[in-house]
Amino acid sequence: MTPGAPLDLEAWTPVYSGKVRDLYVPAPVAGAVGDAATLADTEHVLVVASDRVSAYDHVLEPGIPGKxxxxxxxxxxxFAQLETVPNHLVDPTTASVSLPEQVRDRAMLVKPLDMFPIECVVRGYLVGSGWIEYREHGTVCGVPLPAGLTSGDRLPEPIYTPAFKAQLGDHDENITFERTVELVGAETAEALRDLSLDVFRRASSVAEARGVILADTKFEFGADRSTGEITLGDEVLTSDSSRYWDAEVYASGDRTASFDKQIVRDWLSANWDGTGTPPELPADVVERTAARYRELIERLTAH
Structure with a gap:
């Protein structure tokens, strides 16, 4: 299923719609000479997060209110907690463009980056597809792990398991570190790996101090178009890009209750065979998912 149509925002032109986010560039000024800006030549990009929810490469109905x-x-x-890591945010109060009031609570003003074609995945715990591979081969994305681990175990050290970013509608492809070297060069590949692991460790420490476990996440980086500096872009450490657990619940032995859309995935797995159009989500699944998103925000930001 394809994403819905982007909103009509005054002074902004939509240029891309993903499963969850829509991108806009400033609309051309009346009387100005030249073509409208594109992602290739704009100075500012508006990133608007929708309430859409996706699972198994399908955008589902209805969305999650407030997501x-x-x-x-x-x-x-x-981004504020990781202030020493360069990121793509632009301060709206100093920019020549402003956030539209219509989407102010769910939009970020950012600078465009030359994005690397790599999902920088870091895993701190053995779960999900990693657990499935480990049971069969003793590895996760080809990375050998010690014998005797069980589902949900904390790994001896976080591991970097990059993926090749797929086009909309396709699956991301797990790749080796050597393949990332082929894609972006050795120096950049090493920098992406080291920075991803560093940010993951720092974020894990912040979360643990609030009683939350960061099990795994993915980062996206790009090169600053002016300086070439590797810069953190897209969303970061959200419920959609990360797997979080309640530390107290985890300690009790429950390693399945996560602060994300796992409720949606579980319901869909039990009620859809993967063919045709997915069924609509029941109201209780929508509300329970929204509640998990809200609870994570409260747990992390209340300190």
Missing amino acids: GALLTQLSLWW
Whole structure:
């Protein structure tokens, strides 16, 4: 299923719609000479998070009310916690463009980056597809792990398991570190790996101090078009890009209750065979998912 149509925002032109986010560039000024700006030549990009929810490469109906605002709030909070890591945010109070009031609570004003075609995935715990591979081969994305681990175990050290970013509608492809070297060069590949692991460790420490476990996450980086500096972009450490657990619940033995859309995935797995159009989500699944998003925000940002 394809994403819905982007909103009509005054002074902004939509240029891309993903499963959750829509991108806009400033609309051309009346009387100005030249073509409208594109992602290739704009100075500013508006990133608007929708309430859409996706699972298994399908955008589902209905969306999760308030999800876009919650994801944006969490990204902005994490960017602030990681202030020493270069990121793509632009201060709206000093920019030549402003956030449209219509989407102010779920939009970020950012500078465009030359994005690397790599999902920088870091895993701190053995879960999900990693657990499935480990049971069969003793590895996660080809990375050998010690014998005797069980589902949900904390790994001896976080591991970097990059993926090749797929086009909309396709699956991201797990790749080796050597393949990332082929894609972006050795120096950049090493920098992306080291920075991803460093940010993951720092974020894990912040979360643990609040009784929350960061099990895994993915980062996206790009090169600053002016300086070439590797810069953190897209969303960061949100409920959509990360797996979080309640530390107290985890300690009790429950390693399945996460602060994300796992409720949606579980319901869909039990009620859809993967063919045709997915069924609509029941109201209780929508509300329980929204509640998990809200609870994570409260747990992390209340301190």
